[in-house]
Amino acid sequence: xxxxxxxxxxxxxxxxxxxxxxxxxxxxxxxxxxxxxxxxxxxxxxxxxxxxxxxxxxxxxxxxxxxxxxxxxxxxxxxxxxxxxxxxxxxxxxxxxxxxxxxxxxxxxxxxxxxxxxxxxxxxxxxxxxxxxxxxxxxxxxxxxxxxxxxxxxxxx
Amino acid sequence: xxxxxxxxxxxxxxxxxxxxxxxxxxxxxxxxxxxxxxxxxxxxxxxxxxxxxxxxxxxxxxxxxxxxxxxxxxxxxxxxxxxxxxxxxxxxxxxxxxxxxxxxxxxxxxxxxxxxxxxxxxxxxxxxxxxxxxxxxxxxxxxxxxxxxxxxxxxxx
DNA sequence: CTAACATAGTGGACGTATCATCTATTCCGC
DNA sequence: GCGGAATAGATGATACGTCCACTATGTTAG
Numbered sequence: 001x002x003x004x005x006x007x008x009x010x011x012x013x014x015x016x017x018x019x020x021x022x023x024x025x026x027x028x029x030x031x032x033x034x035x036x037x038x039x040x041x042x043x044x045x046x047x048x049x050x051x052x053x054x055x056x057x058x059x060x061x062x063x064x065x066x067x068x069x070x071x072x073x074x075x076x077x078x079x080x081x082x083x084x085x086x087x088x089x090x091x092x093x094x095x096x097x098x099x100x101x102x103x104x105x106x107x108x109x110x111x112x113x114x115x116x117x118x119x120x121x122x123x124x125x126x127x128x129x130x131x132x133x134x135x136x137x138x139x140x141x142x143x144x145x146x147x148x149x150x151x152x153x154x155x156x157x
Numbered sequence: 158x159x160x161x162x163x164x165x166x167x168x169x170x171x172x173x174x175x176x177x178x179x180x181x182x183x184x185x186x187x188x189x190x191x192x193x194x195x196x197x198x199x200x201x202x203x204x205x206x207x208x209x210x211x212x213x214x215x216x217x218x219x220x221x222x223x224x225x226x227x228x229x230x231x232x233x234x235x236x237x238x239x240x241x242x243x244x245x246x247x248x249x250x251x252x253x254x255x256x257x258x259x260x261x262x263x264x265x266x267x268x269x270x271x272x273x274x275x276x277x278x279x280x281x282x283x284x285x286x287x288x289x290x291x292x293x294x295x296x297x298x299x300x301x302x303x304x305x306x307x308x309x310x311x312x313x314x
Numbered sequence: 315c316t317a318a319c320a321t322a323g324t325g326g327a328c329g330t331a332t333c334a335t336c337t338a339t340t341c342c343g344c
Numbered sequence: 345g346c347g348g349a350a351t352a353g354a355t356g357a358t359a360c361g362t363c364c365a366c367t368a369t370g371t372t373a374g
Contacts (some may be wrong), residue, residue, distance in 0.1 A: 136292045184362095237329075
């Protein structure tokens with residue numbers, strides 16, 4: 001097959017620069033979080049979603065859906081976080097297969113300590129570097145790509 | 158500290174959508190690669206850079222720089238790839254600390270088999286969903302953020 | 315009612331990323 | 345040259361993600 005449509009320079013530039021940006025940005029954010037608060041990025045996002053609830057409690061499958069994670073990934077992550085007492089698990093009475101994840105006070109303190117520095121870093125490295133219309137352009141583009149991802153994959157070849 | 162400048166809705170939308178897009182896009186690309194060719198994404202990028210050289214051979218530190226990876230990461234990755242005979246390592250005569258990574262014919266076959274499908278997927282999910290000016294806008298924004306990442310970090314608080 | 319199926323969650327295996335540490339070599343200032 | 349600093353790379357520990365197989369419970373069609 002030599003009828004491959006390789007990327008043009010313009011396409012290549014967009015694709016590469018986005019990938020490099022993400023690699024470096026994720027790394028910087030993870031390092032800042034770890035240094036300032038001892039949380040990993042996965043810890044952080046789990047705690048963000050959980051502490052958004054008034055009771056700091058969610059079913060695992062609910063949390064997985066909110067994060068867009070697979071259930072196994074969340075199960076492992078919650079197990080690790082429970083080991084460090086950032087969350088705890090509780091049985092569910094109404095559905096005996098189920099379990100709740102609940103933020104502990106230690107988890108709450110950790111996220112409250114971590115959030116300001118994290119947001120400041122997101123601003124310093126990303127948000128504050130871009131104009132409002134650049135931010136909108138990015139969001140629009142990302143949503144188009146997400147729509148593509150929701151289409152069923154084409155029959156292979 | 159309650160003088161934190163949290164993200165506005167517009168900022169939040171851009172930041173979130175970009176993150177979600179990346180999570181899902183990376184996953185889709187990794188799954189496509191693995192299914193079609195048995196290569197992981199790290200395997201793929203290593204082979205891309207390596208096969209760009211006429212002799213398919215690079216020093217480890219050179220390859221690490223080209224990829225923007227840390228040396229340790231590359232060392233582990235190359236070791237795994239060597240186990241599967243995608244590359245091999247060779248001693249370096251001119252600098253006896255050093256080593257070359259060399260693509261094997263198996264590695265070459267793997268990347269040649271994988272590339273068309275990978276590029277097609279990048280097109281289907283990303284490049285072909287966006288207009289040229291959207292692609293430029295993304296590249297411009299990414300380069301601004303990369304510039305921010307190259308600035309020295311501010312003194313912590 | 316019950317058999318088939320779907321859903322909630324767990325757990326192991328494996329590959330991957332980071333960090334810190336270690337060895338061997340080369341470079342460079344004096 | 346020589347001794348300290350920098351560089352190339354390997355390695356072990358730990359955390360993270362995915363895949364797959366598995367248990368247990370709930371749901372539904374006939």
